[in-house]
Amino acid sequence: MLRPVTSADLDRFDTEFAGPDGPGPYQWFGHTPTLRLRRLLDERGLLGGDENMLSVTVDDTLAGRVEWFRRAWGRVETSACWEIAIGLFAAHRGQGIGTQAQRLLVDYLFTHTRAERVQVCTDADNLAEQRAAEKAGFELEGRVRRAQWRAGTWHDQLLYSALRPLGPPAP
Template sequence: MAVSLRPQQPDDMHLLTGGQSPFDDFGPASRTEPRPARLDADGGLAVIAADGQLAGDVSWHWTQWGPTAGSRCPMIGIWLRPEYRGHGIGTAAQAQVVELFFRHTTVNRVEAHTDVENVAEQRALEAAGFKREGVTRGAQWRDSTYHDGILYAVLRADPRPSLPA
């Protein structure tokens, strides 16, 4: 699936409402501003489908596994509008974000995390080159309760699929 990523624009916001998925119910949407399109801070990009329309957004926040900056890595997330799900866009968009981080930053690792029941995201991540690392028990507060998740990561040295741009 051919997809492209571009900076988010104010006009995108009404289509990037979040929700509409049992795995994306974090309460009322509070974000009205585009996420910054920068890799060295928490940010995000718009996902554009082959038809030129806004399919959703990818985002990232930085986590750290030790006291020094060398242990920092981004954790990515994605949300697609319902009509753009199930066409390979989630796989392609997340693979492109991984390439952005490995080409333009020095990170060794890109992470993702999803609900134990979110099979579509698990398959999309694995198709994008992520490896399943383990279960995070009770890690995510969502929809008024704690949920178990699965931690995924792809390392710079890992083989990555070649997907159409």
């Protein structure tokens, strides 16, 4: 369900997310150049950096993407975590795909990175993502007021987190 991004995937993302209807009302920030993503794909496959991406597929059909970004609650060397985001094509929304993709991404990050924390920020009015985050195992931590500029106004965000499961106690 998650796989590395291809150049053809980026072409499809450009098409699907090109206008306000594509990404939906909570992810449209205006027209954005995508050359940087293509450069990062060529340089490192959009993996192994501070900004990363995997494609979401359903039965080998491209359904969208998940991204993760390094964030810090203090010094990056000691307090970094991952913040994740998801963008599904309209035809694949409302089917539980986002919940499953976010759950898989959290498992991937806890398996392949040393992060102790993975977080999601979503618009306070985005009920679908709030439900998906909670079903994926995230816990609501609180409201971040007027944190995101979008569509000509400031929007409150809700902060969710998933913490690395505690391992068995040392013998």
